[in-house]
Amino acid sequence: MYAEKACNLIKELSRCEENLPPYNNDLVKEVCSEIKQLHDQNRIDGAIVANESGIANHNSVQYPTLRVGVAATKRNVRCLLAYHYNRLRTLRTMRWEFGSVLPAEIKTNLSPLETEWFSKYSSSLANYMMSIGEDGLNLGLNLRPPKALYIEVRCLVDYGKYELSDGTVILLKKDSRHYLPRSECEELITQGIFQHIV
Amino acid sequence: MDEENEPESIPNENLDLESDEYDDDVAELSLEQVIEIMEEAWLNEKFAPEILPNKREIVEILLGQIGHMDQKVQHLDSLDFKRAFYQKEINRLKFLVTSYLRMRLEKIETFSKHILQQERLRVTNNENLYLSQNELEFAQEYEENLNQHFESVMSFCPTVMNEEALIVKPNMRSIVFLKAKKDIEGILVDESNDITDLSTGSRILICYNNVANLVKSGDVHLL
Numbered sequence: 558m559y560a561e562k563a564c565n566l567i568k569e570l571s572r573c574e575e576n577l578p579p580y581n582n583d584l585v586k587e588v589c590s591e592i593k594q595l596h597d598q599n600r601i602d603g604a605i606v607a608n609e610s611g612i613a614n615h616n617s618v619q620y621p622t623l624r625v626g627v628a629a630t631k632r633n634v635r636c637l638l639a640y641h642y643n644r645l646r647t648l649r650t651m652r653w654e655f656g657s658v659l660p661a662e663i664k665t666n667l668s669p670l671e672t673e674w675f676s677k678y679s680s681s682l683a684n685y686m687m688s689i690g691e692d693g694l695n696l697g698l699n700l701r702p703p704k705a706l707y708i709e710v711r712c713l714v715d716y717g718k719y720e721l722s723d724g725t726v727i728l729l730k731k732d733s734r735h736y737l738p739r740s741e742c743e744e745l746i747t748q749g750i751f752q753h754i755v
Numbered sequence: 756m757d758e759e760n761e762p763e764s765i766p767n768e769n770l771d772l773e774s775d776e777y778d779d780d781v782a783e784l785s786l787e788q789v790i791e792i793m794e795e796a797w798l799n800e801k802f803a804p805e806i807l808p809n810k811r812e813i814v815e816i817l818l819g820q821i822g823h824m825d826q827k828v829q830h831l832d833s834l835d836f837k838r839a840f841y842q843k844e845i846n847r848l849k850f851l852v853t854s855y856l857r858m859r860l861e862k863i864e865t866f867s868k869h870i871l872q873q874e875r876l877r878v879t880n881n882e883n884l885y886l887s888q889n890e891l892e893f894a895q896e897y898e899e900n901l902n903q904h905f906e907s908v909m910s911f912c913p914t915v916m917n918e919e920a921l922i923v924k925p926n927m928r929s930i931v932f933l934k935a936k937k938d939i940e941g942i943l944v945d946e947s948n949d950i951t952d953l954s955t956g957s958r959i960l961i962c963y964n965n966v967a968n969l970v971k972s973g974d975v976h977l978l
Contacts, residue, residue, distance in 0.1 A: 589911050596912055634909075638921070641908050645901070649864065674904045681896040682860075688889035689856065690818040696860070699853045703846040706839055723833070740846060 559595065559629035563588045563636030570643055577647050580668040585637070592633045599626040648675055652682065656697060656747060698743050708739045710751040719745075789816055790848065795976045797855045802932070802977035803970060804925040804963055806862045806870055809887040814852060821848050863890060867898045868922045927964045932978045934958045939974055942966065 566584055602623040648671060651659060657679040667675070687693040716729035721741055729735075729750070735742075745751040796810045824845050831838045863870055863886070870886070871894055877884055886894060905921070935953035942951050943965045953959060958978065969975045 593912050637908070638905065641905065645904065670904060670907055674900055677900045678897070681893055681900070684896075685860070685889055685893040688892075690815060691822070694818065694853065694856070696853050696857050699846070699850040702850050702854075703843070706843050706846070723829070738842070740849075 559591070559625075560632040560636065562591060563633045563640075566640045567636050570640060575647070575650075577644065577651070577663055577666050579666040580644070580671065582668065585640070588633055588637055592630055592637070595626050595630045595633070599623060599630060602626060644671065645674060649678065652679060653697065653700075654747065656744075657683070660749075697747070698740070700743070703739060706738060707736055708742065709734060709736050709754045710742050710746065711735075711754055712750065713752055714750055716745075716750055786820055789813060789820070790851075793817055793851055793855070797851055797858075799970055799977050800855055800858050800862075803967075804927060804929045804931075805967070806859060806866070806885055806925075808883065808885045808971060809859070809890065810855075811887040814856070817848060817852055821845055821852070824848075859890065860893070862925075863894045864897055866923055866925055867894055867901065869924045870894060871898055872922075927967070929963050930960060931963045931966070932958065932960050933966060933970070933975045934978055935975050937974055939969065942969075 562584055566581060566588065569578055569581060569584075572578075602619050605619045606617045606623050648667070651663065652675065655663075659675070664672070686696055689696075712729045712731060712733045712735065714729075715731045718726050719729050720726050721737070727735065734754070735751075742751050742753075746753055793810070793813050796807075796813065800807055824841060828838055828841045828845065831841070874884055874886060874891065874894075884891065935955055935957050937955050939953045942953060942959075942961070943949070944951050944961065945965075951959070953975070963970075966975060970977060
């Protein structure tokens with residue numbers, strides 16, 4: 558059946574909503590070649606169906622075939638675009654979650670083109686943030702409405718020494734607990750160094 | 756809150772917080788107004804389906820104030836009782852500004868093609884742009900990257916790309932909750948030509964399309 562493979566692409570994506578499945582290069586290639594083949598076929602059919610003045614002859618035997626072919630091509634293209642577009646959207650959300658450096662296990666799931674897009678997106682985002690106000694504003698901070706000034710966090714890795722903005726140096730050891738200003742640890746939480754204890 | 760008339764322009768003269776000897780009362784009042792405008796802009800942006808005209812001046816004034824307050828707090832003794840209060844307020848304001856800008860970015864990304872089209876239209880009609888300069892730059896870069904990505908994905912068969920199909924438009928017919936800031940007469944409620952009047956402070960649930968102009972002119976605000 559036409560467009561079945563394209564539909565599988567979409568299904569695969571919708572199964573893992575907030576996760577990024579590996580880029581399915583093989584299936585994308587198959588869909589592409591189906592589109593190409595349909596496209597060529599449509600052209601041949603179109604030449605048969607069209608009469609001398611170039612307008613489609615509705616009574617031609619080939620006419621329904623042509624209609625089906627065109628619809629299938631359109632559907633394939635749409636699915637293909639949706640697949641790529643929605644992957645970029647997920648990737649975009651991840652940029653906000655993880656910052657400009659993605660975890661290695663996500664990186665391996667990207668196609669080279671997506672990696673390229675991600676770095677471009679990151680840099681235009683960084684440029685934008687730098688241009689706000691006098692000396693830039695990091696929109697990656699203050700993601701949630703502030704509830705309390707200080708929060709309790711647990712350190713998940715042996716990080717070593719960390720300097721707070723007021724100059725105090727604290728030692729972050731694995732499994733140590735700290736009671737710190739929220740603004741100081743937000744970035745470390747996104748990086749996965751701290752865990753917020755609720 | 757409703758009796759107060761929102762100042763149309765930003766009261767710059769009252770915002771003289773940069774001077775070292777500053778009067779707490781005056782400063783707090785004017786800062787309060789700025790925050791009020793910002794909060795309203797934030798709510799509007801949050802609930803309106805389309806992007807609204809930017810509030811660049813307000814954002815910049817508020818950012819300046821936050822920076823100033825930040826410095827002041829640093830000078831306070833860490834055991835000072837006031838410090839925690841100031842710090843809390845600063846964090847709230849920071850959230851307000853960043854959240855506002857983030858929501859705008861999200862809209863810009865989702866509707867990039869549509870927004871850029873509209874902005875081009877505004878340039879030809881000599882209207883004020885909705886995006887600020889840096890937002891516009893970001894939108895263009897984003898758009899270019901997206902196009903490039905699609906083009907390379909579809910490069911095997913360039914003839915099948917249909918530009919129109921790629922445009923994502925906001926749903927202007929979505930329903931919003933709003934509150935009138937002054938008496939307004941003759942709002943169209945739906946297609947059946949039902950008309951209603953709003954008195955100051957009254958609230959209504961209505962289709963965004965019918966009130967988009969009022970939101971932009973600041974006569975109502977969304978909740």
